[in-house]
Amino acid sequence: MWLRFTLYDLRVIGHYLGTLVLFFAVLMLVPLGTALVFQEWEPASRYLVAAGITMVAGCTLRFLRIEPGRLSRRQALAVTGFAWVVLALFASIPLYFSGHYATYLDAVFDGVSGLTTTGASVIVDLDHLSYADNMFRFAMHALGGLGLIVVALSFGLFGRGGGASLFSSEGRSEHVVPNVVQTTQFIARITLIIVTVATAIIMGLCLGLGMEPARAFLNALWVSISGFLTGGxxxxxxxxxxxxxFPLECILMVLMILGSISFVLYAEVGKGNVSAFFRDIETKTMVLWIAVMAFVFTATLSSWSLFDDMLALLRRGLFMIISAFTTTGFQVVTTNxxxxxxxxxAFLTLAFIMAVGGSSGSTAGGIKFSRMGIILKSIVANVKEALAPDSARVVVAYNHLGRRVLTPNIVKEAMTVFILYVITYVIGALVGIAHGGEAIPAIFESVAMTSNGGIITSMAHPxxxxxxELFxxxxxxxxxxxxxxxLALIVEVGASLVPRRKARRS
Structure with missing residues (x-):
């Protein structure tokens, strides 16, 4: 039976996971350095111990090395799938012992939320969190927003074996350039440029608000990372x-939109092909979807007493719409x-906006505009086929990095992911209701978690x-x-746990 991990597979998977764990141990040196700079000795000791534990675990996994060669598709799926949870478990160590989490599972929740750039948090007394712990939270956003595999490949951590398989296993099928490593380096370079520029601008605003230089710089860096990488x-x-x-909110709105655009389109615009951006099916779908939902959301809030004038309505309403569709999770209204x-x-409108999310190949979550556009094109194709003569052959094309013809396989892939998202939204809402939640908040919270949207209400709490919480x-x-x-990982693991049937001798 091919759906089964062998001992060789497990050793290969462990070796690559060990590489990621070691890299994560190095990442912990960033909050450690922050703690030393600001003389936060207790956080410094926590990150020193956590980095040591993580490094030992990574080295142990690396000892499984057996010259893996080129990774197979199934091995790459396992490495990618397990990496998000394994790294979150190591991230929870320094977070939990900070004393800002009610339970250990809460710390794991924030670790997963940080790495997946969901942005939902159950931290207690965030306002008094140390600089080191905050730096670690946003470092996780940076790592997870770009993608664990993308960052690792950009540093050449996996050598030449399995780069393409790992890249596609993280849900990235479109290459900016033909070479995978160059693609990941381009993504990292664009991120560095945009975050650096945004940090400089926002730092100036924070200084104008009266913050001291060090605090202004850190706040600017953190919200810039969280905004562009749609973390929350x-x-x-x-x-x-x-x-x-208001100027800061305007900058963050631009930053969130930039983060929700596919990196492939950045490459096209950089080549001078600006028209490719405006012709792309994702851009057209985004404009149509946001225009409709903005009208609906504004209508639902027009009688809200918190907005005492139209300017306040447009300011806060527009910010929440952009935060929702980019699945960032920033808020300009309190949870209460x-x-x-x-x-x-208003609840359901924001939930619908988060459910769709941003563009494929970006840092945003959700179903993605490309899939929604393809599904709409499929509906148009079905209508045309119904109206066309029997002898006519209906061909529907769309623009996405060039002219493409809509095929049954493309539609099937889009519909499959769409249905899986919707099913998970529904199941999550039912789980929330079963735990005593009201229907609307339960739906909202389920969508926020699955789309990695991060705007939470009353269901997720310390x-x-x-x-x-596990769900x-x-x-x-x-x-x-x-x-x-x-799903592929679950099937593989499940099949591996089933005992092999011995062949019968005739």
Whole structure:
């Protein structure tokens, strides 16, 4: 039976996971250095110990090395699938002992949320979190937003074996350039440029707000990382409301939109092919979808007492729409205001916006505009076929990095992922209701977790029921892997646990 991990497969998978774990140990040196700079000795000791434990585990896994050669597709799926959870478990070590989490599972929840760039957090007393712990949270956003495999490949950590398999196993099938390593380096370079520029601008705004230089720099860096990589973590409990700055909100809106655009389109625009961006099916679908949902959302909030004038309505409403469709999770209204003042219509509209998400090949989550556009094109094709003469051959084309013809396989892939997302949204809502939640908040929270949206209300909170928390962790994991990798991994593991049947002798 081919659906079975052999001992050789497990050793190969362990070797590659060990590489990622060692890299994660190196990443922990960033918060460790931050703690030393700001003389935060308790966090420094935590990250020193956590880095040591992670490094020992990584070296142990690396000892499984057996000259793996080129990774097979199934081995790559396993490495990618397991990596998100394994690294989250190591991330939970320094987080839990910070004293800002009610339970250990809460720390795991935030680790998964940080790496999957969901941005949902159950941390306690965020406003008094150390600089080192905050730096670690946003370092996880940077690693997870770009993609664990993308970052590893950009540093050449996997050598020449299995790069293409690992790249595609993370839900990335479109290459900016033919070479996988060059593609990952291009993605990292674009991110570095945009985050650096945004940090400089936002730091100036923070200095204008009266922050001291070091704090202004860190706040600017953190929200820039979280904004462009559509992560959602913020250094303060009130999220973006804390800054009370309309210019800052405008910059972050631009930053979130930039993060929700496919990196492949950045490459096309960089080549001078600007028209490719405007002709692309994702761009057209995004404009249509956001225009419709913005109208609906504005209508639901027009009578909301919190908005005392049209300017406040446009400012906060537009920010929440962009935060939702980019699946970032920034907020300019408090969680309490969302739960008490939002109408059911506003709740559901934001949920629909988060459910679709941004562009494929970007840092955003959700179903993606490309799939929604393909499904709409498929509907158009079916209507044309119904109206066309029997002898006519209907061909429907669309623009996505060139002219493409809509084929049954393309439609099937889009519909499969769409259905899996919808099923998970529904199941998650039912799980929330079973844990005593109201229907609308349960739906909203389920969509936020699966789409890696991060805007949470009342269901996810410190010390929540472990079964609900575990399911939310599963949703974040499944949404980040876009289901196909996760389902393939579950089938592989399940088949490996089934005892082999001995062949009967005749």
């Amino acid at each position: 973590f913020t250094p303060m409990q009130l999220s973006i409301m804390y800054y009370h700055s 205001q969302i739960t008490t003042a939002f109408s059911n219509g 010390g929540m029921a472990p079964t609900l 939310y962790i599963l949703q974040m994991w499944a949404g980040r892997l876009e289901f196909v990798t996760l």
